[in-house]
Amino acid sequence: xxxxxxxxxxxxxxxxxxxxxxxxxxxxxxxxxxxxxxxxxxxxxxxxxxxxxxxxxxxxxxxxxxxxxxxxxxxxxxxxxxxxxxxxxxxxxxxxxxxxxxxxxxxxxxxxxxxxxxxxxxxxxxxxxxxxxxxxxxxxxxxxxxxxxxxxxxxxxxxxxxxxxxxxxxxxxxxxxxxxxxxxxxxxxxxxxxxxxxxxxxxxxxxxxxxxxxxxxxxxxxxxxxxxxxxxxxxxxxxxxxxxxxxxxxxxxxxxxxxxxxxxxxxxxxxxxxxxxxxxxxxxxxxxxxxxxxxxxxxxxxxxxxxxxxxxxxxxxxxxxxxxxxxxxxxxxxx
Amino acid sequence: xxxxxxxxxxxxxxxxxxxxxxxxxxxxxxxxxxxxxxxxxxxxxxxxxxxxxxxxxxxxxxxxxxxxxxxxxxxxxxxxxxxxxxxxxxxxxxxxxxxxxxxxxxxxxxxxxxxxxxxxxxxxxxxxxxxxxxxxxxxxxxxxxxxxxxxxxxxxxxxxxxxxxxxxxxxxxxxxxxxxxxxxxxxxxxxxxxxxxxxxxxxxxxxxxxxxxxxxxxxxxxxxxxxxxxxxxxxxxxxxxxxxxxxxxxxxxxxxxxxxxxxxxxxxxxxxxxxxxxxxxxxxxxxxxx
Numbered sequence: 001x002x003x004x005x006x007x008x009x010x011x012x013x014x015x016x017x018x019x020x021x022x023x024x025x026x027x028x029x030x031x032x033x034x035x036x037x038x039x040x041x042x043x044x045x046x047x048x049x050x051x052x053x054x055x056x057x058x059x060x061x062x063x064x065x066x067x068x069x070x071x072x073x074x075x076x077x078x079x080x081x082x083x084x085x086x087x088x089x090x091x092x093x094x095x096x097x098x099x100x101x102x103x104x105x106x107x108x109x110x111x112x113x114x115x116x117x118x119x120x121x122x123x124x125x126x127x128x129x130x131x132x133x134x135x136x137x138x139x140x141x142x143x144x145x146x147x148x149x150x151x152x153x154x155x156x157x158x159x160x161x162x163x164x165x166x167x168x169x170x171x172x173x174x175x176x177x178x179x180x181x182x183x184x185x186x187x188x189x190x191x192x193x194x195x196x197x198x199x200x201x202x203x204x205x206x207x208x209x210x211x212x213x214x215x216x217x218x219x220x221x222x223x224x225x226x227x228x229x230x231x232x233x234x235x236x237x238x239x240x241x242x243x244x245x246x247x248x249x250x251x252x253x254x255x256x257x258x259x260x261x262x263x264x265x266x267x268x269x270x271x272x273x274x275x276x277x278x279x280x281x282x283x284x285x286x287x288x289x290x291x292x293x294x295x296x297x298x299x300x301x302x303x304x305x306x307x308x309x310x311x312x313x314x315x316x317x318x319x320x321x322x323x324x325x326x327x328x329x330x331x332x333x334x335x
Numbered sequence: 336x337x338x339x340x341x342x343x344x345x346x347x348x349x350x351x352x353x354x355x356x357x358x359x360x361x362x363x364x365x366x367x368x369x370x371x372x373x374x375x376x377x378x379x380x381x382x383x384x385x386x387x388x389x390x391x392x393x394x395x396x397x398x399x400x401x402x403x404x405x406x407x408x409x410x411x412x413x414x415x416x417x418x419x420x421x422x423x424x425x426x427x428x429x430x431x432x433x434x435x436x437x438x439x440x441x442x443x444x445x446x447x448x449x450x451x452x453x454x455x456x457x458x459x460x461x462x463x464x465x466x467x468x469x470x471x472x473x474x475x476x477x478x479x480x481x482x483x484x485x486x487x488x489x490x491x492x493x494x495x496x497x498x499x500x501x502x503x504x505x506x507x508x509x510x511x512x513x514x515x516x517x518x519x520x521x522x523x524x525x526x527x528x529x530x531x532x533x534x535x536x537x538x539x540x541x542x543x544x545x546x547x548x549x550x551x552x553x554x555x556x557x558x559x560x561x562x563x564x565x566x567x568x569x570x571x572x573x574x575x576x577x578x579x580x581x582x583x584x585x586x587x588x589x590x591x592x593x594x595x596x597x598x599x600x601x602x603x604x605x606x607x608x609x610x611x612x613x614x615x616x617x618x619x620x621x622x623x624x625x
Contacts, residue, residue, distance in 0.1 A: 087541075
């Protein structure tokens, strides 16, 4: 079991409010990602759940029990740190088994559990090595092994993949997701990378300035962003925002269209006219950065190759069903 | 520095410095070896004559030699043990956020900057004096008999003074090591359910293994040659109870005016220092390997 509920959780360091009241329901077994720009409070929120920081107000309920006064080890959670925080003088076996040793388990039981965890993570050949003799990806797996061996109610991941190179990150992303599904343990994962968030999460929490902006499944966030911030943060390349006359015509202060929902018309006269400033040809996609005069810079995405180049004139036609409308305070307007 | 040309250039530029250092070391060493083979007494100038290894036989069979060797080892061992055993808790305390931390650190470091002669005088006359010392006054407050430190516990008194001087060094090295301990490691241990004591034993102490080694090696070099504290306080006595090798060599040369025997003693001290260093590196040196 690992159902976690936050009720009005607040955190301030002196006069600075980092978390301004967070309410959240995390279902047992789900993979929840906290995503947001740096300084948004996502790591602080994770540390509050872990118990490494004390809350300034509100409740953290794990399986029906308020744990705000429970020390970290007693909350039944385990954490994977950004720097891995492996114990450098202990072997892989010692690192993975340390929590069990502290819990006072018998030596042969520790060995059995450590070996089972190592087998799950393909670490068996490295059990007697020191962390400094391992590669980045292996260290990462040791850190994960240390987390799973204690059979916690939930895993907490604090940007665990940010120290890996791009190829390894994609691979570990898949491994972590698969492992979590296989174990069925609740996971909370902090990242600033919205691609990681979109690919790994069952549900995403978008944080900004210490507030939860939106909580929902990845596609919900993509298709129905609650406000300008979420609309801009989720999706790559970023959503185009247009203000002024065009927005007012549709009864909104701002309208947003994702680059993939702009139809590119070479010599059309309808839609939004502009000149290509930069064209990026990736083979699978073509990204056009279009200078649309009074509308500003617009980004358009075409699936496949499109032989257009800088300086060419194009017309961009937004898909009317896929236009997002926002009021003056940035909240989404629904039809 | 890869080509043959730059290597030649580097060597020729380094030669004067290396040569000077070499002469600086080799001349005193050669002279000491030379003197150690002479009958050379300052009381009887002009009578120098070659006597082979007689000075070594004399120095090594002198009962004072074994006594002073033992004193040297007791002094070095005790000061090492005390500075590390007291230095670790002090460093742990100073690592905590307290008001006026910088001032506290400055105060703790201060003894290291006091000259050995000065600190020995302060301890002798202001603290440990059996009549007018602070300790005597404290004892009298509790109606106890003041301890006559330099007569009753002479070696222990010297150990205390030297420990006071070297404690800041140990504390400082250990403190900087503590500050480099990754905060996330401590948090990981906390998540793993380690108590403060377990965290100290399993995380902090292993992290301190290397700085402790550094403290042991550096302090040993200096503690083998403690002199000023003994000279100022006890003068090696009563009897031989505070005479270490360094002081014994001094007394051979400048109390008994026997330069030959003192030179032999100096060479014996070099050998002893090397033996100690050899065993130390064997015992603790592997902590230094990355």
